[in-house]
Amino acid sequence: MADNSTAECGNPTVGHNDHHDDVATFPGADALLHELARSEFPVSDDVIERLRGIYDHLADVSPDDPEFERYLREDVIEHGTFTRAEAIDISDSVLDVSARHKNDPALLVPFFIAFEWFHRCEFDSDQRLLYWRRFVPLLRPCLGGFSLYQYALSMFCLYGGDEQGAEAAARRALDTAPDHIGFLNTYTEQILDRVEHELISSGRQMPDEDDRQSLERLLDDFEKRPRDGWHPIFHVSYGRILACLGRYGEAQSEFSQAVDLENARYNAWSESSDAAQTTTIKGSTYVTEMNEIFDARNTCNMLSNMRSLSAVIDDAQDAQRARARELDDKMDELGRRFDNERIDMLEFIGFFAGIISFVIASIQLGDGLSFPTRALMVLIVMGSLLVAFGAFSMLLESGRDVDPKNPKQGRMFGVRTGLIAVIVIGLVVIVTAMLMYLVIR
Secondary structure, eight states: OOOTTSOOSSOOOOOOOOOOTTSOOOTTHHHHHHHHHTSSSOOOHHHHHHHHHHHHHTTTOOTTSHHHHHIIIIIIITTTOSOHHHHHHHHHHHHHHGGGOTTOHHHHHHHHHHHHHHHHHOOOHHHHHHHHHTTTGGGHHHHTTSHHHHHHHHHHHHHTTOHHHHHHHHHHHHHHSTTOHHHHHHHHHHHHHHHHHHHHHHOOSSOOHHHHHHHHHHHHHHHTSOOTTOOHHHHHHHHHHHHHTTOHHHHHHHHHHHHHHHHHHHHHHHTSTTTTTSHHHHHHHHHHHHHHHHHHHHHHHHHHHHHHHHHHHHHHHHHHHHHHHHHHHHHHHHHHHHHHHHHHHHHHHHHHHHHHHHHHHHHHHHTTOOHHHHHHHHHHHHHHHHHHHHHHHHHHHTTOOOOTTSTTTTEETTEEHHHHHHHHHHHHHHHHHHHHHHHHO
């Protein structure tokens, strides 16, 4: 039995003492309550009667119906129906009788009451996790087929630092109850926590393709559900999806709507008759949910600023790369000019040397010959000079850089047409001189 001196969360409500057999009852509730009262860790008769009233309210509600979870959370736990000591007694008793109630929906009610009490009323996270460890993972063989248990398991894994286990359990809860928007929201939060962390740590503007497709599917799932009556946190998750997809303006609009709804809910509760009884729980819930809204808004602003900064950096890098390419082009052009001028100088030197050789050869070959023969000899030497100059220039041209924008301009077979013309003229001169020599002879 738990120590009754432990701090309590709210005041227990009056029990339901009048139970009539003609009223529809929750399947298996009577048998389970009988065992809870007589287990090795029995709960009090007063707790049994309060549980009986809860079962009566949920008699016609499916465990996969959002109303099932909402009623236990808002109308039972947040109204302070049970104390800490009673929640501990319930968890111990449920664990004691669980082996005989495998897949029994009746067992789900006291389990979730105990679980949610520590979720909502235990503000020390270490203590909360300590109590959860006493019964949450141990009841998986008995309650693992229920979506509400998988939701509880995902919260247990999340607070315990097992993010992958939390995401997997949230996915199973959603698969079991696909119409439960609360489970959709829980699974979405698991995905968003991971995606936001990756975006911020990596500096990427958008999630990778797999995560982007997952977020778009979640966005479609939210949009398929009527927005009337949405809890503020649903708007927060919807806005976080939009922020991760780069739709920051729409995301901020969702966060503003969440703030307005949360304030309206809290003000309506403050003016109700329940405010005096559940001040601690409701006040804590309000602060927690407002913090979640502002955290989501700050994350959205961070992602937006990162994207803007990244765009500025990308523009600067593009401009720098363009400037670097421009400088490279200019350096290449200067290099080509230098190489071409060097080749031109070598061609000039070669041509000048050829002229000198031509003059000397003409003088030496002219001695003792008749004028026609001397003239033809000069023509042959001149033609040979032209052919030699053209061939020499062609060798030098192989190292000449060409304009990459128009590499074929003024060229034939990769050689300048002027050099080909010089060689052709030289050959024509030689052939003409030889023919004239044969005619004269």
